[in-house]
Amino acid sequence: xxxxxxxxxxxxxxxxxxxxxxxxxxxxxxxxxxxxxxxxxxxxxxxxxxxxxxxxxxxxxxxxxxxxxx
Amino acid sequence: xxxxxxxxxxxxxxxxxxxxxxxxxxxxxxxxxxxxxxxxxxxxxxxxxxxxxxxxxxxxxxxxxxxxxxxxxxxxxxxxxxxxxxxxxxxxxxxxxxxxxxxxxxxxxxxxxxxxxxxxxxxxxxxxxxxxxxxxxxxxxxxxxxxxxxxxxxxxxxxxxxxxxxxxxxxxxxxxxxxxxxxxxxxxxxxxxxxxxxxxxxxxxxxxxxxxxxxxxxxxxxxxxxxxxxxxxxxxxxxxxxxxxxxxxxxxxxxxxxxxxxxxxxxxxxxxxxxxxxxxxxxxxxxxxxxxxxxxxxxxxxxxxxxxxxxxxxxxxxxxxxxxxxxxxxxxxxxxxxxxxxxxxxxxxxxxxxxxxxxxxxxxxxxxxxxx
Numbered sequence: 161x162x163x164x165x166x167x168x169x170x171x172x173x174x175x176x177x178x179x180x181x182x183x184x185x186x187x188x189x190x191x192x193x194x195x196x197x198x199x200x201x202x203x204x205x206x207x208x209x210x211x212x213x214x215x216x217x218x219x220x221x222x223x224x225x226x227x228x229x230x
Numbered sequence: 231x232x233x234x235x236x237x238x239x240x241x242x243x244x245x246x247x248x249x250x251x252x253x254x255x256x257x258x259x260x261x262x263x264x265x266x267x268x269x270x271x272x273x274x275x276x277x278x279x280x281x282x283x284x285x286x287x288x289x290x291x292x293x294x295x296x297x298x299x300x301x302x303x304x305x306x307x308x309x310x311x312x313x314x315x316x317x318x319x320x321x322x323x324x325x326x327x328x329x330x331x332x333x334x335x336x337x338x339x340x341x342x343x344x345x346x347x348x349x350x351x352x353x354x355x356x357x358x359x360x361x362x363x364x365x366x367x368x369x370x371x372x373x374x375x376x377x378x379x380x381x382x383x384x385x386x387x388x389x390x391x392x393x394x395x396x397x398x399x400x401x402x403x404x405x406x407x408x409x410x411x412x413x414x415x416x417x418x419x420x421x422x423x424x425x426x427x428x429x430x431x432x433x434x435x436x437x438x439x440x441x442x443x444x445x446x447x448x449x450x451x452x453x454x455x456x457x458x459x460x461x462x463x464x465x466x467x468x469x470x471x472x473x474x475x476x477x478x479x480x481x482x483x484x485x486x487x488x489x490x491x492x493x494x495x496x497x498x499x500x501x502x503x504x505x506x507x508x509x510x511x512x513x514x515x516x517x518x519x520x521x522x523x524x525x526x527x528x529x530x531x532x533x534x535x536x537x538x539x540x541x542x543x544x545x546x547x548x549x550x551x552x553x554x555x556x557x558x559x560x561x562x563x564x565x566x567x568x569x570x571x572x573x574x575x576x577x578x579x580x581x582x583x584x585x586x587x588x589x590x591x592x593x594x595x596x597x598x599x600x601x602x
Contacts, residue, residue, distance in 0.1 A: 166458065166466075166468050166471075167264070167456070167457070167458040167466070167468060167470075167471050168263065168264035168275050168279075168457060168458070169279055169282070169295060169470060171275075172272075172275050172276055172279040173279070175272075175276070176276075187267050187272050188267050189266060189267040190267075195461075199264055199265060199266070199267070199457045199458060200264075200266075200267040200271075200272065200275075201267075
């Protein structure tokens, strides 16, 4: 699953949050299929999606979650 | 011995981690901020964001996302003043402002965009809060105040002043105060604050920024790439991107981060400084420009000698005693006009946590010799 954020600040904030919670993830360039952004997004395992979604709601961080293409 | 007494111009020395971190970015990390997603860019972006969070703690603000970086405090003040003053508005400021505030205000006044007035103050530059309300007009859209004077070191009572200003936005210039004295933006309900990284915070030049509580009221000064919302030709509305077009000074922010993580334990106390100031004040050949209330005194002050002009005194301090200070008007014409020193200027002595009691005692000995 791909997590797309408004800006890099939020990517780094969520990266820190996932590191803290020991949730497996990696930072990727934003796939063209999802956005025209030239920055970063975060890939997580589908199994962690609901947990991450609830963490982000808790932290009041808006995110667009999509299935990874290609 | 540390004989550099010009820390209000820029701090020296700095924590060794400042240069180490800057070197680490240049020589091994590399990478830009907020563009692309390779490890170098991620590592650089992590430091920039941690730096932002640490600045928020120093400022006393909870919402660190509204801390934006600029190249210095002057850039931040220009952005906030020019971006926030609508045509026909009125601005209030103090008698102790630096040109970083006074010149943008005068520029806008000359264009016919705004009018501005000075709030009355005591002879030492302390604002008289009770007189603020009589200066407020229906179209007053901003009050801009220097938190700590770069000429006399007088500290304004911001919490009290804010009560008298009411709902009009308050922009604070913390160029001399942040890192040197407590700053509590949220508690004081300050709306905007500009800061520099290379003075009290002990970081490198080329770093600075601001916090803004209501960004919808201030337009960006610089437009360009942000690594976000690239599909539109308009600047993003969200922060910090709205005010951070162009690649930031990543190397400088590594240095500032190094400084924030390694602030030194002061080698002298405020009492040591106060004693020094008290001794100098008693010397008959020196007139001292300082706060009348020692509790409102930051660790800098100015003097004028009865027989030597300011440049002569600065030259003697350097050539005979190795002491580095700044003479002249200190880019603060309004302050010198208020103090009555706008013709010959003053000699300013500004301190750092790296001054030991021994350094202060040496300076006092020099003052005694020059007082003869």
